[in-house]
Amino acid sequence: MKKVFTLIAALVLFASAAFAATIDVAATRVQTEFYDEDNDFFIILKNSAYEFRFDIVCAQGSQDIVDGQTYTFDDMLADYSWGQVLATEAYIEYESASLTRVGDSYTATVVGNDGNTYNITYTYTPPITDPTDTVTVDMTSNYSNRAYDLIATAGAIQLIGYSNDGYLMNVVFYTNTFAGSYTLEDRYQDDKYFVLVSNYDPTTGKGTEILCNNLLEATVTGTAANCTAHIKWVADDGTMYDISFDYVEPTPQTQETFTATDLVISQNSNYELYQMFYGVYVYDFQASNGSLILYGNTYSELDDSPYGEWTYDEGYTLDFNLYDAETGMADAAPFNGELTIAKNGTTVSVTGTSLFYGNVQWTFNVTGDASAVEDVEASEYNVYNEGRTIVLNGAEGQNAAIYDIAGRMISNTMVNSDNARFEVAAAGVYVVRVNGQSFRVVVK
Numbered sequence: 001m002k003k004v005f006t007l008i009a010a011l012v013l014f015a016s017a018a019f020a021a022t023i024d025v026a027a028t029r030v031q032t033e034f035y036d037e038d039n040d041f042f043i044i045l046k047n048s049a050y051e052f053r054f055d056i057v058c059a060q061g062s063q064d065i066v067d068g069q070t071y072t073f074d075d076m077l078a079d080y081s082w083g084q085v086l087a088t089e090a091y092i093e094y095e096s097a098s099l100t101r102v103g104d105s106y107t108a109t110v111v112g113n114d115g116n117t118y119n120i121t122y123t124y125t126p127p128i129t130d131p132t133d134t135v136t137v138d139m140t141s142n143y144s145n146r147a148y149d150l151i152a153t154a155g156a157i158q159l160i161g162y163s164n165d166g167y168l169m170n171v172v173f174y175t176n177t178f179a180g181s182y183t184l185e186d187r188y189q190d191d192k193y194f195v196l197v198s199n200y201d202p203t204t205g206k207g208t209e210i211l212c213n214n215l216l217e218a219t220v221t222g223t224a225a226n227c228t229a230h231i232k233w234v235a236d237d238g239t240m241y242d243i244s245f246d247y248v249e250p251t252p253q254t255q256e257t258f259t260a261t262d263l264v265i266s267q268n269s270n271y272e273l274y275q276m277f278y279g280v281y282v283y284d285f286q287a288s289n290g291s292l293i294l295y296g297n298t299y300s301e302l303d304d305s306p307y308g309e310w311t312y313d314e315g316y317t318l319d320f321n322l323y324d325a326e327t328g329m330a331d332a333a334p335f336n337g338e339l340t341i342a343k344n345g346t347t348v349s350v351t352g353t354s355l356f357y358g359n360v361q362w363t364f365n366v367t368g369d370a371s372a373v374e375d376v377e378a379s380e381y382n383v384y385n386e387g388r389t390i391v392l393n394g395a396e397g398q399n400a401a402i403y404d405i406a407g408r409m410i411s412n413t414m415v416n417s418d419n420a421r422f423e424v425a426a427a428g429v430y431v432v433r434v435n436g437q438s439f440r441v442v443v444k
Helices: 002-019
Strands: 022-026 029-035 040-046 050-057 070-072 082-085 090-102 105-112 117-122 133-139 146-149 156-162 168-174 194-201 206-209 212-223 226-235 239-248 254-260 262-267 277-287 290-297 308-311 318-323 330-332 334-344 347-356 360-369 382-386 389-393 399-404 409-414 419-423 428-434 437-443
Touching: 040 105, 050 090, 050 105, 050 117, 156 226, 156 239, 168 212, 168 226, 382 437, 389 428, 399 419
Parallel strands: 022 117, 133 239, 254 360
Antiparallel strands: 029 040, 040 050, 050 082, 070 090, 082 090, 090 105, 105 117, 146 156, 156 168, 168 194, 194 206, 212 226, 226 239, 262 277, 277 290, 290 318, 308 334, 318 330, 334 347, 347 360, 382 389, 389 419, 399 409, 399 428, 428 437
């Protein structure tokens, strides 16, 4: 009998080894940042298929890792060190890990909980100062453009631009003044907020990312309400993208009225706006000139009811858009406005005004018959904060993950209480994901 058990154990080990693989990952970009609160140096190595994160505790008094020194998993904060298969969003927990930096190049080895060994390399490429080709990108006079002055809250400015031939730009620069000239060293380190995309499809939010090797010029003039920018973005293949951008805060120049009677209500749509804002209550009013779609958010004042006064505030309380009747594409987005949603018996009404990008002042007078639609209920989960504690109700037995604004997963655990509590180290914006739903929490 002992021989039988020995044979079975050997077969199990053989099967495990047979499915394990050694995977070479050539990273195309690196992101680094030092965090004062934990005295840790955070490194992301990634390409189009994989992303690996290493959070290394620095020597006391140091704000960097030592060149040429190999750091092991014992030197890392395990909760912040993990990998991900980007296509499937499957997480790779580290059984062991090591990382070495030589100059600006990195080598790392990870043994994951999937049994695979990942050999990761990032080879530094010097900035290209002599481009081989130039592509002109015109992002001027596009009402989808945005400019944000984030100096008071984040010490940065943000420009989001679109071109009519399928380019999308999203750049954030650290600065104390809105106008100025910026270099690659001034960019916000999280690559989600420093991207140039070609062939951008607004219906899917996807396109072909153009990796930035160098910035030959990045000049911003004006203010967040009225600004221009000229950016010369050099890609890894040596092509320079000469980008012109402008933004003018909308003013009411034309008046339009939206009247509709057909209503559709859906629930928990998981509609995603810039990968951060997730809707719970969704209203869709159909009219001959398009549709008015409203998305209420889980952290809004409407947690217990979809009815009341909705104030547009860049998605924080309400996101609503007008969609073209023929294409289904977003025709216009609001700059400001207040809408009141009321229910009288089976009739739902939406009234109010809003100034939209494109300088159109819309007046809404919308009613819908909701008799054939079940009343919308709130999510079974309730997420809120108490000081520096994030509280999650109703998720016992579910897996919950918490991310900070930079996308770092700071917690990933099975919830063993109907009133789970998660301490966070700092104020900021966090996303809680549980059972396919996502909730945004602002911790002050």
